[in-house]
Amino acid sequence: MSDRNSLGGRVKRYAQVSTAVGGLAARLAGERYLGIDLDRSRHAAELTQALGGLKGPLMKVAQILSTIPDALPKEYAQELSQLQANAPAMGWPFVKRRMASELGPDWQAKFGSFEKEAARAASLGQVHRATGKDGQRLACKLQxxxxxxxxxxxxxxLRLIFSLYGRYDGAIETGEIHAELAARLREELDYVREAKHLALYRRMLASETGVHVPDVVPDLSTDRLLTMSWLEGEPVMSVADAPQDVRNAVAMNMFRAWYRPFYGYGVIHGDPHLGNYAVRPDQTVNLLDFGCIRVFPARFVGGVIDLYWALSRDDEALAIHAYETWGFKNLNREVIDTLNLWARFLYAPLLENRARRIQEAATGEFGREVAEKVHGELKRLGGVTPPREFVFMDRAAIGLGAVFMRLKADLNWYELFHDLIRDFDVAALEQRQGALLDEVGLPRPA
Incomplete structure (x- = not known):
C-alpha cells in the first residue's frame, strides 16, 4: 500500500469531502450573489457533522481555522472548534500491515511488547503503547x-472555501494563511523532521525543570513511524478545579514551554491542542506532539518585542516599524489604529505589572469580541493581508489564552514576559538559532 501522493488517492479524497465542501461553497455563493438568506448556524453544524466523520488533514485544518480570528465566519469557527482529534482508531490488521511496511515483517520481535489497541487516535495517525527490548515504555506514532x-x-x-469567503467578505486576504497551513501540514507528514523537532525542543528546554519532552528511539522510527519514550500525565483540564496555586503552577510551566523557545530561539509550538500536553502530579507539563513547529526569522521576533514597547510607550513610529518588519504594506493611520486594537488585546496581560487573569472581561470566548470589532474595521478600510507567520503565532496566543482562562490562572504575566525578553538582541538570537538548527539538522528560516 503506497503512502505517496497519488492521483487515485487524491480522487478518492475529493469524493469524500466534495459533498460537504461543495455544500458550503454553494450556500455561501448563494448568500453572496443571489441574496439567499442562509441559516449559517444550522449549515455550520451540518458541515461539522460531515467533516467529523473524516480522518486526516481537513479535520486538523478545521480545528486550526477555528482559532484564527477572521479566517472563517464566526458561525463556522464556533462549530469547527468542536471537532475532536480523537477519531476512531484503525484496527489491528491495519496496524500489523503498517508496522511491517515500516520496520519489516519481523517488527514485533523488535519490541518487548506492543499493545494492539491504540492509546490515542488523531487526525493524521494513531499512537500505540509499547515497551522496548530493554523494558523502556514507548509511544509509537503510526501515520x-x-x-x-x-x-x-x-x-x-480549503483553497475553494477561502476563495469563496474572500469574495463574500474581503476583510482578511487569505492567500498567505493558506500557504502557511499548506507548508505546516506537509511538514507534519515527515516524521524524520518531527524527530528533529523533538531534538530541538530537548535542547531549547534543557534548563526548564517544569517541562518534559520525549526521547526519540531512532532504530524504531522511520519517516512514517515515530517511536518515543512514553511520558505519563493527566489531561490539563484534570486540574481545572484544583487549588489556585496548582493551577497557577501548571499555567506558568505552559507559558514557559511555549514562549521560552520563541523569545530565546525564534521557535514556537503551533498546535496548543488539549491533547498535545499533559500534567504530572508535581504540576510540571509534558509536551507530546511536535509535528507543527514554526521557526521564525529573528527579525520577526524582534518585531513582536518592538510592538510591545510601542504599545507600552505609545510610540506610533515604533509600532509602524514593527508592522512593516512583519511585512504589512500600505499602512495608514486608520489601519494602524485597527491593528493596534488586536495587539492591545493580545499584549494586555503583559502590560500590567500585577497578578491578573489572562482576560478579565466576563466573556466565554478568548478574543472573539475584539476580533469581530477589528474585522469590521478592516473590512470598512478595504482589508489587509496578514503575513503568513501570524497564522501559528496567533493560534498559539489564542489557544494558550483559552487554556489559561479555563484554568483561571492568576499570574503576573508582565514578570514572566520580562524575564524572557531581558537583554533581547536580534543578532544574538539569529546566531543562537542558526547554531542550534544546524546542530539538529533543520533548515534556517528564510
Missing amino acids: YPDMSSAVEADLKQ
Whole structure:
C-alpha cells in the first residue's frame, strides 16, 4: 500500500469531502450573489457533522481555522472548534500491515511488547503503547496510509472555501494563511523532521525543570513511524478545579514551554491542542506532539518585542516599524489604529505589572469580541493581508489564552514576559538559532 501522493488517492479524497465542501461553497455563493438568506448556524453544524466523520488533514485544518480570528465566519469557527482529534482508531490488521511496511515483517520481535489497541487516535495517525527490548515504555506514532494524497486533496478544497469567503467578505486576504497551513501540514507528514523537532525542543528546554519532552528511539522510527519514550500525565483540564496555586503552577510551566523557545530561539509550538500536553502530579507539563513547529526569522521576533514597547510607550513610529518588519504594506493611520486594537488585546496581560487573569472581561470566548470589532474595521478600510507567520503565532496566543482562562490562572504575566525578553538582541538570537538548527539538522528560516 503506497503512502505517496497519488492521483487515485487524491480522487478518492475529493469524493469524500466534495459533498460537504461543495455544500458550503454553494450556500455561501448563494448568500453572496443571489441574496439567499442562509441559516449559517444550522449549515455550520451540518458541515461539522460531515467533516467529523473524516480522518486526516481537513479535520486538523478545521480545528486550526477555528482559532484564527477572521479566517472563517464566526458561525463556522464556533462549530469547527468542536471537532475532536480523537477519531476512531484503525484496527489491528491495519496496524500489523503498517508496522511491517515500516520496520519489516519481523517488527514485533523488535519490541518487548506492543499493545494492539491504540492509546490515542488523531487526525493524521494513531499512537500505540509499547515497551522496548530493554523494558523502556514507548509511544509509537503510526501515520495513516495515503496521507500525502489526503493533504493535497484537502488543501485544494480549503483553497475553494477561502476563495469563496474572500469574495463574500474581503476583510482578511487569505492567500498567505493558506500557504502557511499548506507548508505546516506537509511538514507534519515527515516524521524524520518531527524527530528533529523533538531534538530541538530537548535542547531549547534543557534548563526548564517544569517541562518534559520525549526521547526519540531512532532504530524504531522511520519517516512514517515515530517511536518515543512514553511520558505519563493527566489531561490539563484534570486540574481545572484544583487549588489556585496548582493551577497557577501548571499555567506558568505552559507559558514557559511555549514562549521560552520563541523569545530565546525564534521557535514556537503551533498546535496548543488539549491533547498535545499533559500534567504530572508535581504540576510540571509534558509536551507530546511536535509535528507543527514554526521557526521564525529573528527579525520577526524582534518585531513582536518592538510592538510591545510601542504599545507600552505609545510610540506610533515604533509600532509602524514593527508592522512593516512583519511585512504589512500600505499602512495608514486608520489601519494602524485597527491593528493596534488586536495587539492591545493580545499584549494586555503583559502590560500590567500585577497578578491578573489572562482576560478579565466576563466573556466565554478568548478574543472573539475584539476580533469581530477589528474585522469590521478592516473590512470598512478595504482589508489587509496578514503575513503568513501570524497564522501559528496567533493560534498559539489564542489557544494558550483559552487554556489559561479555563484554568483561571492568576499570574503576573508582565514578570514572566520580562524575564524572557531581558537583554533581547536580534543578532544574538539569529546566531543562537542558526547554531542550534544546524546542530539538529533543520533548515534556517528564510
